[in-house]
Amino acid sequence: MRRHHTAFVLWTDDTDPAADVLARLDSYARSLVGESNGERVLTLPSGAREVWSWVAHFGHLEWASLDHARNADLRVAVGASGYGMEGFARSHREALAAQRVAVRSTGSSPVTVYEDVQVPCLLTEDLGELRALVARELKGLAGTDSVTTRIRDTVRVYYENNCTAAATAAALGLHKNTVRYRLDQAEKLLGRSVDDRRLPTELALIALESYGVSVLPAG
Structure with missing residues (x-):
């Protein structure tokens, strides 16, 4: 926990068998370490077509430019990075909030960063x-x-x-x-x-x- 953490929610509407979908999501979540120069990644399936993930890293990182050229059918919601246990939990809550905006919006991009949608997140979910x-x-x-x-x-x-x-x-x-x-x-x-x-x-x-x-x- 003595690191900065960024939480992700990764999901897809892919109709492939659930095991194949989760394997792809897990693989992409682990690739975030290489893309961000992070140290390590923790992944946890949260459903048949959704994975929760946390990347541990030093300092602040920008996530808006994640490479989706090879994963165009995957959706990602990103929480703001935070330090220690509190940051670990808060970033996850923010990633879930960003996902709710992405799911409800029309024409949203594959990557939804909480810091870009925090105002509507805080306005209301109704x-x-x-x-x-x-x-x-x-x-x-x-x-x-x-x-x-x-x-x-x-x-x-x-x-x-x-x-x-x-x-x-x-x-x-x-x-x-x-x-x-x-x-x-x-x-x-x-x-x-x-x-x-x-x-x-x-x-x-x-x-x-x-x-x-x-x-x-x-x-």
Whole structure:
């Protein structure tokens, strides 16, 4: 336990016999040691098509760039690394929370890192409550058409860049006037300034980015 630990949940919908699936998951879990320069790995089957894993290592490691080229059908949820017994247990809880987001979201990537989805994890696990938040805060900005989606993404990036149009334009590769136009359109859809109620609006946008259309209001 005198190490840093990162917990993983590995699973797949592969229809091969369970023994074959678990063998593949275990093999991939053990390969994480080589990819991360970790010291050792502990694996534990948690079902017919799921494995829990912990990698022991020194210091902080980044896991978002895990190699999935050879394991495209495998899914991985990663907890934040932590030290000792407490970090071992906390990282596992975070990996399970990240898995819940990955399973419920639409179009999620093969790797879900807890630190990338911790805000929706902490908001609530009730998709009905998240759907209500999205509908209440985003109003017309919660549409599914491509134009509304582009406007909504622009607002999210605008918040990420401290509400600065120039920085938002640079991040999106757009002209600053285009960003301002989209923000004007967003305000019409919201019925208020994008700078009003920033926190709940940004939380709604983060929830929508993490879970996808499953949290959009029906109709």
